[in-house]
Amino acid sequence: MKKFLAVVTTIFLIGMQMTPIKAAESTEDKKYNYVDAFSKSILFYEANWCGADAGNNRLKWRGPCHEEDGKDVGLDLTGGFHDAGDHVKFGLPQAYAASTLGWAYYEFKDSFVKKGQDKYMLNILKHFTDYFLKCYPNKTTFYYQCGDGTTDHSYWGPPELQTPDITSRPTLYAATPEKPASDVCGSTAAALAIMYLNYKDIDADYANKCLTAAKNLYDFGKTYKGLSQSGGFYGSTGYWDDLSWGAVWLYSATNDNSYMNDIDSFLTARGIGGDNTYANHWTQCWDDVFGGVFVRLAEVTNNAKYKSIAEENLNYWIKDAPTTKGGLKYIASWGTLRYTAAECMLALVYYKYSNNKDYLDFAKSQIDYILGSNPRNSSYEVGFGNNYPKYPHHRAASGRMEGAPGYEKKTDPEKHLLYGALVGGPDGTSDDYSDDVNQYVNSEVAIDYNAGFVGALAGMSNYYGGEDLPEAIPGIEANTPQxxxxxxxxxxxxxxxxxxxxxxxxxxxxxxxxxxxxxxxxxxxxxxxxxxxxxxxxxxxxxxxxxxxxxxxxxxxxxxxxxxxxxxxxxxxxxxxxxxxxxxxxxxxxxxxxxxxxxxxxxxxxxxxxxxxxxxxxxxxxxxxxxxxxSEVKAGDVNGDGVVNGRDLMELRRYLAGNNNNINLKAADLNGDGIVNGRDLMLLTKLISSSK
Structure with missing residues (x-):
């Protein structure tokens, strides 16, 4: 959990013109295909997609789920993202992930576009904001949690099978004047304001809808102050950072100086007003977005105080933060890599404006550790490299159902590869890691873990990506019978x-x-x-x-x-x-x-x-x-004449159109999934074409 260390010090401020430097690509000391790591890190969010349209993307092993969310309060609150290896939609990490990902796209849009990731990222960002808009039915009500963590965690199985009769999913918490949640409202307002900036040239009507909601939600959170609830899973420690985060992005979207005045008042309330400065020895995370606040303030104001606070934080991480024997900056044991990755994102954004290579070198050293330059020679991004975690703590990727009616074990081999997920990471003494689904302190994955990681890899792709492209990613990892x-x-x-x-x-x-x-x-x-x-x-x-x-x-x-x-x-x-x-x-x-x-x-x-x-x-x-x-069935011999040719293709097309049932279903099930459908038709077409 974060701890704020506000230290009043006298600092000689050195002015610096915050002008973006050109993204000069370099291959100096390049060790990895950062672009491939980047693309996979985005794919992780498709695995955590929630709603009726889950599976309408690159991961066909995901499908519609939780289609009754919000029904208990008379609303459609479907959508959004599962939090981690579980299926709850928690307020703070969802708002944090959406705003940090949006910021990553805003700062490194060229990387997303050049490397072909813009359409995927924008799709993810819109799924976040679509959900937020649903959750905000009027100016004084914002629903911010679907599902109960305790109840949900008693279920281990795919989200598609988590029906209401198995696990209830109450709309547990809502921000109201009587029960305010300034933290969730502030960070969600930031996500919506950033969406306006990222989307205004794509769909102006939708972008303006997000901006209007951002303004109203921010005002709601500012007027009715209080901390959100989570059932004990994400205990918030403050809201001044979240309100500042919302205000700085609303200022970026509107140029309305009233938001900067609000920030001054929030910082004063936090003890950072006037000549007081702030020694921030944490980083951007779901419970503390001051790291992002001060980097962004330094960008938009060129204020020496804000630059000093941002640089003090970065320099602490570079010089003084606890470091493992293998070289990892290590400030917390639970999900340690999320913090390191987020700080790398801050460093790369700040490097973009300062041109101080210390920040680029720091980010590269830590990202290289995460991708394999560590004592274990192991990547901590699932599916990247040749040695990566095989047992991330994630129910959908596991595909196993414990208890009735599945009677499987979560420790059984996982049915799917959770491409792009950043696991919690190693311990802080010997850089050891246990690839164990039950060791969730280390093997957990989450939407907040990957948020800063995506941003850091977008930056690495910007500066070191060169002409690299992502590697091909299969939609399913095994051709086994279902x-x-x-x-x-x-x-x-x-x-x-x-x-x-x-x-x-x-x-x-x-x-x-x-x-x-x-x-x-x-x-x-x-x-x-x-x-x-x-x-x-x-x-x-x-x-x-x-x-x-x-x-x-x-x-x-x-x-x-x-x-x-x-x-x-x-x-x-x-x-x-x-x-x-x-x-x-x-x-x-x-x-x-x-x-x-x-x-x-x-x-x-x-x-x-x-x-x-x-x-x-x-x-x-x-x-x-x-x-x-x-007799033994020959794959593709749909009509049973002993050869695989165009006649089989014709018969299979007729079958799929409902005009013929007289085929050999085993021969027609080319991918062995137990279902004869369009995927088999595609495979049969390829099989016949390759035999010519």
Missing amino acids: YYVEANVMKESNEECTIQAFMHNDSLLPPHYEKGLSFRYYVDLSEVYKNGYTAADVAVRANYAAGGGSLSGLIPYDEAKHIYYVEASWPNQLYGKAEMQFAITAYNAKCLDASNDFSRQNLKGDSNVTSENIPVYRNGVKIFGNEPGE
Whole structure:
């Protein structure tokens, strides 16, 4: 938590003309593709996107979520961003992230445009401000938190599956005259004012709408003073910084000197008025935006006092801030890299106007540490470099659902790669890092962590990006089946064969519940008939069924060959995995031999095996695996004629148009996601084109 250290000192102020220097690119001592790191850092926000339009971007493993936010207060409060690895929309970090990202775009717009990131960043910024506008239905009411942290943190699973019947999402806090929240109102006003500046040449009507809301929200926060609430998760320690942050950006947007007068009064109330100065040994963060306030004031006023305060802060970080053995500036243990990255952004913005290379060198040294120049030779940005965290504390990326109905573990391998996320970082003594989803002090990620990081990387791309471009980023990391069964043999004799099986719904694009899933386990009873018995002498018993599953008796498949199956079914919604333990018994016949059973093949007694001989069905239609007697299916051979050509493409198009169901669904499911759709059509087109 921040601690303010206001020290009254006498400082000889040295004037400096705050004129922006030209962004001169350099490749001196360049170690990394900063542009690639930059582009990935922006992508992180698409993973934390909330609302009905989640997934309408580059990450197809995200989908619509939390579509009833605000319903309890009669409003549509959908949108915004999940805070961190959880799904709450907290007030202060959301306002901080939006304003800091907007500032990054404002200062380094050329980097965003030149490196092809402007459309992504503007889309993210507008999603923030669209949400803020929804949350401000009248001049004296601003809703600033959706979801309860305590309740939300009891759920580990994808946001798409966090329905109201699983976790309630109350509209927990609103700023009103009776319960003011000057901090949230001030920082949100800053975000809206910055959006006006960034958007006025794109959509003037929308920009003006943001500016009007910024003015009103700022006035509301200034008139009714008080601190926001968060349920104990983001305890605010002051609001003078936030109100100053809102005022400096409203001044930037309007040139109205009344906002500068307000800032003078806020600083006086904070003890920084008149000849008093301020030793700021913290940095830009959700609970303290004075770092940004003074850098911005130095830019727009050329006031020696403001420049002195900004430089004292930067020089403290360069010369006196605690430093790890590996060279990282380290001022807090929880999410330490967010602070370092934010200070790098301040340094790069200030360098832009001062041309003092000490600030550029400082930022480069710290960003290089974050990207891999550290004792572990590890990047702390997920997906960047060759050695990066694989277990960030993030429910959507994990894709695992603990408890009903998923019954998975958060410590299982994560289903998705959380590109661009800045993890909390190493410890402060030995630069060690534990890649453990449960060590959230180090492995947590959040929208406030990445805000300053995006700004710092925008600056690094400006000064060191050269002609570098971002690397390609796949939309999904694995081409694995989404619906399948893994099983093992628990007991086997001439009287009984007991199977432990797990029905999986590992849907990815995006995660979703399924109803009507089932699997069939095929047995060959030839040995029973050979010994004078029949299927009537064989019984089936369910020992354990999770998730509302049920088990059928023996069902004939090919009676002439004595092939039967039992079907395990889950009529209700299922995600993750559901266990079914069942036994096939012949206690009177005592002649069972499971070795010839179709579904017994390749199963082991000591570990689970994913088996294509235990096929999966959705509402009776096979979507995975093989039945006895089926020849191997050739991917892309939709019409089953043994070749993959234009006829298959035609049949698949007809199927997707609803004009033909007579295709091989397994052959048509080229990407193995258990669904035949346009993505498979695209892959089939590429497959046929490449074979010509």
